[in-house]
Amino acid sequence: MNPVLKLILEGERLTTAQIGEVLNLSRQEVEAEYEKLKTEGVLLGWRPILNPDFIAGKEVHAVIEVKISPEREGGFDRLAQRISQFDHVESCYLMSGGYDLLVFMRADSLHHVASYVFERLSTLPGVLSTATHFMLRAYKEQGYLLGEETLTDKPSMSF
Numbered sequence: 001m002n003p004v005l006k007l008i009l010e011g012e013r014l015t016t017a018q019i020g021e022v023l024n025l026s027r028q029e030v031e032a033e034y035e036k037l038k039t040e041g042v043l044l045g046w047r048p049i050l051n052p053d054f055i056a057g058k059e060v061h062a063v064i065e066v067k068i069s070p071e072r073e074g075g076f077d078r079l080a081q082r083i084s085q086f087d088h089v090e091s092c093y094l095m096s097g098g099y100d101l102l103v104f105m106r107a108d109s110l111h112h113v114a115s116y117v118f119e120r121l122s123t124l125p126g127v128l129s130t131a132t133h134f135m136l137r138a139y140k141e142q143g144y145l146l147g148e149e150t151l152t153d154k155p156s157m158s159f
Contacts, residue, residue: 004033059106061135062113065099067128079126
């Protein structure tokens with residue numbers, strides 16, 4: 001793996017000078033490598049890892065399993081790309097197993113997720129079925145434990 005990319009993925013956000021120091025490269029060489037990674041489409045952008053317990057507005061996150069019928073000329077790709085273009089869809093993956101696509105989405109409320117599924121997603125030609133799961137709490141996000149110091153301090157919930 002590219003050493004600059006490896007440092008980006010494994011470490012905190014370092015300056016180009018810091019990366020150069022670790023890899024024994026000049027700042028200009030690291031900046032040139034960044035530009036090359038962006039131009040080649042390897043590095044698509046930067047995304048911070050946020051602790052959902054501290055985000056104002058409390059969004060709803062959902063995972064949707066989608067069974068689709070592959071198209072003769074495009075297989076799964078065309079429909080997956082069409083689903084991926086919806087605003088609230090964060091990620092869309094082709095999967096093996098009991099369903100074909102795994103869709104991660106974010107919305108303002110359970111109602112918005114539900115309406116997306118029954119008005120837009122399930123009505124697309126080629127969509128055979130969907131199963132929607134709502135994320136209730138995050139314990140780990142992209143390799144980072146969330147709120148581990150408070151997990152044992154929280155009172156148990158009773159229903």
